Amino acid sequence: MLLAGTALFLSPPAPAGPDPAPAADSASAFPAVDYAVAVDESASLTPADMKAEKAAAARIALGDVSSDSHVTVFGFAAAESADQRAVDPVCPRTALDAAGRENIGECVGKLRSRPRDKGTGTDFPSAIRQGVHDLADGTDPARPRVLFLLTDGKMDVTDSPSYGDPAHREAEGKRQLDQALKEAAQQKVQIWPLGFGSEPRWDELKKMAAGGYRKGCVDLPSARPEPKKVKPEDIGSALEEIFAAAHCLRHEQGPAPKRPPTTLEIGISPLATVGSIVVDKGDPKVRITYYDPNGDKVPTHGARHGSRFELAGGSDAVEALRVVDPLPGTWKVRAEAPEGHRSLPVAVSVLWRGELRGAITMDPPSPQAGDKVTVTMRLQTREGYEIKDPRDYAGLRVRSELTGDGFAPQELSLTDDGKAPDPTAGDGSFTGTVRVPRSAGGALKVSATLTASGLSADTRSQSGQVAPGQLPVTAAFDLPPASVHPGAGIAGTLAVHNTGRTPHTLRLSVTDLRSGLLSLDPATITVKPGESDPRKITVQVAPADVFGDRLGDDGLRLAGTVAVVDSTDHNRILARFPLSVRVTPEPGIWEKYWGWFLGGAALVALLAALAAAWVWQRGKRTDPNGLMLRLLAADGTVLGEHRAGRGHKGWYEFTIAEPHRSPRIERRPHGPYAVQRSPKGGAVLRKRDGRTPLPARGQVALTDTLSLALGEDPRPHAPASGSMPAGDRVGGRYDEYL
Structure with a gap:
């Protein structure tokens, strides 16, 4: 059973664990899907092809569906006698809840290649009519209807009596196929042909894809049915790509497969509201552990840190972890296996759907008739974070128009190509200009709609008014680029000018952003007549606990809009300024004081080096090697x-x-006497009763009849010989050493 785990993609969340459930139920935003899987059992396919078809059928049937979705699976060939039938139902209409998913895996195994006496032709019209009937009979017409047709594309009804005389059966088959495709289009059934066999009939597959319903989950080319050749060795990735296109999902392939034990990484977009990490283990004995971008091990069922998890297929060769409100970033999948089960590589991929939102601004918001206005649509996640990677919104289509009183709608072209008026290419901000018609008067509204496969469409609009003349109050906001930590503020400047004769009260707020992330202080200001002084405005960032786990090591970029409204002038919007604030985590002790730590470590290292040098130098200066010891009699004779x-x-x-x-x-080791050089000249004699200076010219008593003196020092750096001051013999500098 392949891809059993991916069935969780839109299934109901598991019971909540100790963590609170997410604020938004992302799963409810994605409707169920009704679909059928038709598997070619004709003689034109080899046993290997049939095996691949069955694997694909299981992978599709247990793919990305909600528990409210339904699926039917049937085989087909041709009825070539009165006691034969073209279609073999194997899986009746089944709800894909937990029990249904188990049953699908079993009934798909009933598919088989037709023996010669059971009708081995290929009756496409009957297969399509069966699929349309299963999808349209008693189902909700609002749900998407998808028919997957697994075949080599070679229609053969030449031995089917129901198609008339043998001489006309081929032509009648084509006529009935056209009728079946027309009925599929009328019943809004998409047909996605998957080509198997060594040389599938590409022209036939394309005809069937084009003949069914062409409008998919979104009106984009990527969501329109197209045929796809499936190779048995690439069945996993190929089926995921097709399934993603048919159901308007995003599919991201992970790194090259590796044999266990290994750790594979896969990224989940910040736009994803529900995703399924699919792991093709190759061997059911492989054990998988999942880690989120923060490095935390996540449960396979339950809730954690605002996300909900449910695993399917854990005991199969393919499993998938469904995550509602996944933490964006790089996830790690750890694969381990016992001895004897490590020969097959492990592959990982992710299927996801998400929400793309935009923040629209019109500059100026209250233009005069004939003025040119600049419209900007900035892409955001549903929480108001900026989008970093253009791949997250690949295939995006942006439609915009200006409407208002006194003129026909004006279409705008918004681009993100870095060509004027768009300032920067690929930054997620789409910009265009339009001139307000001379006939305009009264209300204005600019709107833009974002559409992308795998992302729910979003329409944003901004209303304004045609200004009758020069407005009495103007405003311009400036915020220097900066990176701040949670709880900090950024000082900006609001330049205001009041040419009127009365004071005006302005309200300031942050819009197009989840409430509580950013705020402005002060929120209201009063501008006196004739005043044109700039005002200091602080953009305050929320505390760290408001961001939760979303604030990773790379930080977040908040994208909002500063709105300035003149409450004195009928709440007229004076300005809407794009606001971009980068928030980085509060640094730890090391990051905050790393300079002090490094300086302290350097100082300690320097002191240690100096101490070692001092010890080495002292040892060198006190080394007794080479001292000439003279033993003297009582009368001074050298013995x-x-x-x-x-x-x-x-x-x-x-x-x-x-x-x-x-x-x-x-x-003699441990003898009663010992000597070493003195750093200040001469030597030091150690006896059992203490230490005594031994000057370069002088002597120290050892016994009642014997004394010790020094001979000539052979070392070139030795202190020059000379008379020792009397004070040195009895103390002085030597006392410091002793």
Whole structure:
């Protein structure tokens, strides 16, 4: 059963979990669909083709539908004797609720290739009439009706007695096919032929697509039925693209398939109000975990952070997670599998529908007759956020017109190509100009309608009045570009000029944006007669909790309109200025104080380096290696010399061997004596009772009859020898070291 999970796309949401349900029920915005699947069972298709058709039928029948949708599935070939029939019903009209989806998977398995004695021709007229009957009998005419015709496109009724004499059967078949297609168009049944086999008859498939109802879910070329050749190896992606076109969904293919364990990424547009992440696992044993753009693991059923989730097909080779009000951004799909089930690649894609809204401005809003006005339609999400990626509104059609008293409607051409008057290409703002006719007087209204496949149409309008002359009050708003954090404000300037003789009270507000995201302070101002001073206006951003999870690391760009209304002059709209504010998350401790952290780390590193250098230098200056130790008798006679080597922990340890017979210095670890150089010249002698300075010219008693002195220091950097001041022998600078 392929694509069982995608059936959740428009099915009812699961019971709410601990999180509150979203404010808007997105699923209710998308009506159910009634459709039929006709599968060619004729002899012109091979067993492999039949297998591919059955897989496609299951994938379509359990695709993107609501629980209120219905589907029928039947096979067809030809009736070539009185006891045969052209159509084989396998799945009666079934509501695609949870139980219905389970039944569809079973009954699609009843499809089979016709044996020779059961009629192996191809009777298209009978198949189309059956599909039209199933879709029109007792159904709601307001629902879309779609017939998927799975075939190789080769009609063959030459052995069917119901088509008359053998010599005329081919011509009669074509005549009845034209009639069946005409009836399909009258009953508003779309026909989407899917071509199977090695060489499907493209001309026949195109004829059947063109003969049915041509107006799809939106009046766009992408939603009009067209034939499509389906290769068995590409059945998954091909069927999703066709299904998306037939039902006005957006289809986004993920990265190249990979074998588990792996993590695949797929993006969901900020325009999406309901989406289905489809995972073709290849092996039912593969386990899938879903992570939202914030990196949080999401449940497979229930609600979380304003989104609702429901999984279908978890035990099948294809599963899908349906998400109502999905968090926009990059989702991660983690695929894991036990040993022995990792040979097949995992693919991911997303099907979604959404809402595209616009904010329209007319500049000036109260023009005089004959003036040229500039109209701008800016694209937004339904929450008022700007759209970043032009791919989200690919295929968009914008229609606009100016209407009013005293003239016929004037069509406008709004473009986003960067050519005047449009300032920037591809930024989601469509701009055009129109001149108000000289005959205009009274009310004006400019309107624009956005239409795109997969997106609900949106019409916006702005009303105004033809100004009888120069208005007494004019206003212009300026807001410098800036990025702010939640709860912060941006200082703007409102330039006002009152040429009248009475004060005017102006109201300021933010429109075309979800309430509470942005506000203006002050909201009202009074302009005195003759006043033309600029006023400071603060655009205040809502606190972070108002944005919730929508405020990701990349931030959000709010798109609204500042409206200035003169309440003194019958609530006349003086101006409507586009407002764009980028909101970024409040930085953490690191982002806020990273300079201090780096400076502190650099200081610590410098101090550590200095300490290490000091220790190294001190160790070098106190190294005992090379000291010439002289052992002296009581009368000053030199009894022997001993050259010190490298010490232990900076000290050269020694003892006096045979002190009463033949005294001499010998190295001995943990001996009673030890020496090291002094940084200030000479050395230091360590005895058991403490440390004593050993000057370059002088001696220190070791025993009652023996003393220690220093010989010539061989090191070139050693301090020059000379007399030691008396104060140094008894303390002074040496005391600092000791």
